[in-house]
Amino acid sequence: MIRQQQQQQQQQQPGRAVSAAVADPLGPGERRPRVAIIGTRGYPSHYGGFETAVRRLAPALADAGWDVTVYGRPGATTADGADPRIVRRETRGLETRSLSTLTYGFTATADAVRRRPDVVLVMNCANGFWLPLLRWRGVPTLVNVDGIEWERAKWGRLARAVFRAGAVATARWADRIVCDAREIERRWRDEFGVEGVFVPYGADAPDASTAELAEADSALVPGGYVLFVARLVPENTVAEFVAAAELIARRHPVVIVGTSGYGGALDERVADLAARYPNVEHLGHLRDDRRLFALWRNAGVYFHGHSVGGTNPALVQAMTCGAPVVARDTVYNREVLGETGVFVAPEPGEIARAVVGLLDDPTRRADLGAAVRRRARRHYAWSDVCAAYESRLRELLG
Known part of the structure; x- marks a missing residue:
């Protein structure tokens, strides 16, 4: 009471x-x-x-x-x-x-x-x-x-x-x-x-309502897009991902979630990217967890570029949602992902190759998605x- x-x-x-x-x-x-x-x-x-x-x-x-x-x-x-x-x-x-x-x-x-x-x-x-x-x-x-x-x-x-x-x-x-x-x-x-x-x-287990994309994202094909979720600051590999997205968007949709919180050059670069490429969508800061979880659950690849920090909450949540992960190669990301992620250097060409390669390999995507989900449930409740x-x-x- x-x-x-x-x-x-x-x-x-x-x-x-x-x-x-x-x-x-x-x-x-x-x-x-x-x-x-x-x-x-x-x-x-x-x-x-x-x-x-x-x-x-x-x-x-x-x-x-x-x-x-x-x-x-x-x-x-x-x-x-x-x-x-x-x-x-x-x-x-x-x-x-x-x-x-x-x-x-x-x-x-x-x-x-x-x-x-x-x-x-x-x-x-x-x-x-x-x-x-x-x-x-x-x-x-x-x-x-x-x-x-x-x-x-x-x-x-x-x-x-x-x-x-x-x-x-x-x-x-x-x-x-x-x-x-x-x-x-x-x-x-x-x-x-x-x-x-x-x-x-920790991370929240997504409920049944997040299995399907929200109506606002219904144009996306499950498993067919790359998702980037981060504050738009340099240490999150934003500039490198924006350059990689220009290559990825030639074949696959790119969805970017996040802002810097204060505006600036990286916000402008992301906005310009979305304006120039119809295949790129910038959603800004999302307060709707259900929509964000649905984006993670249906993503073909989640790119995680955080480089300075420990256990990143966005990465753990993406894992719980079963998103196959391509991550910047850092000691922190390796600690969280173990053997369940694909690790890359912060170089646009390498990021693009890893993302497109995984998007084009549905079997490997399914294996990695199941593996990260199991790891998250075991270690990050x-x-x-x-x-x-x-x-x-x-x-x-x-």
């Missing part, structure tokens, strides 16, 4: 509660432990991997007996599909590519310091600068360090230095860190002397991921 409570917090600053409901106590005299989640755009949001993880984790923690607060940004979430038990708080920040993480992280941390939850889950090591505030307040922290942000091509020299400094601060002040890949775990151990705990991302987070948070309560 869920008991709705009036939240006088809505008028308090700097955090503003935009929804609230708290589950009944576990038993007479028992107080539910309180966890705050900082570092995402909020709950529920479909922006990226962290947001996807929080959409699954927050309700799971509530099921396990926690009071859950998720900090976010104004206008970045929707009430559709929100679990009423989750308290959603918004704080202010600067909405720029370089400063948004730091500024929203600071204001959310400041609000959490004032409210003093029992434990805080922090997403992104860039928020490591603010961990001393929580340590001073006596609030233990579990930090998902994300990928190796200071190696991402989209950042300039100053931003990379800031991310690196944030990692150093995280290594110093976090009570425990979570690494979403074994390689990330190794990097933190070797470079910062910190032992992390490995917890990957959300139930296991959420249980691992809950266990680590419980340990910090002591």
Whole structure:
């Protein structure tokens, strides 16, 4: 039974509660432990991997007996599909590519310091600068360090230095860190002397409604197109894939999902590609999971170009949907795919040859699709991921 409570917090600053409901106590005299989640755009949001993880984790923690607060940004979430038990708080920040993480992280941390939850889950090591505030307040922290942000091509020299400094601060002040890949775990151990705990991302099993393409995509032939899903930033091999798509589109349709979030040269290149080639479709950012899952399930090939990071949520979801994968050859992608993917160098001609070759080989496509689906089910179930987070948070309560 869920008991709705009036939240006088809505008028308090700097955090503003935009929804609230708290589950009944576990038993007479028992107080539910309180966890705050900082570092995402909020709950529920479909922006990226962290947001996807929080959409699954927050309700799971509530099921396990926690009071859950998720900090976010104004206008970045929707009430559709929100679990009423989750308290959603918004704080202010600067909405720029370089400063948004730091500024929203600071204001959310400041609000959490004032409210003093029992434990805080922090997403992104860039928020490591603010961990001393929580340590001073006596609030233990579990930090998902994300990928190796200071190696991402989209950042300039100053931003990379800031991310690196944030990692150093995280290594110093976090009570425990979570690494979403074994390689990330190794990097933190070797470079910062910190032992992390490995917890990957999960993926949702597609339901029957995603077996067929959405009406908007009905012109596509199942198994006959290549799908690219990524934020349009350099380290995701966007420029190389755009060049490869000019070759692929001569024989097969190309579907591109994603934007940079802030506009720029890569967004313009993708838009120009779609304008020049009738066989290329740019769908922008998709909030409709059912449509995206259907695109993955029916794709002849999914090209995954992410190069800096750990276990990528889009890759795991594509695997769960059974999409045959051609991936940029990185230690992270090999860790996730094992022997179930086709790996290529970030060179347009090689990408095009691998994609077209797989599109023209239905038997191999079927074999790879079945193999990635089995691997995803075995290693990347959300139930296991959420249980691992809950266990680590419980340990910090002591």
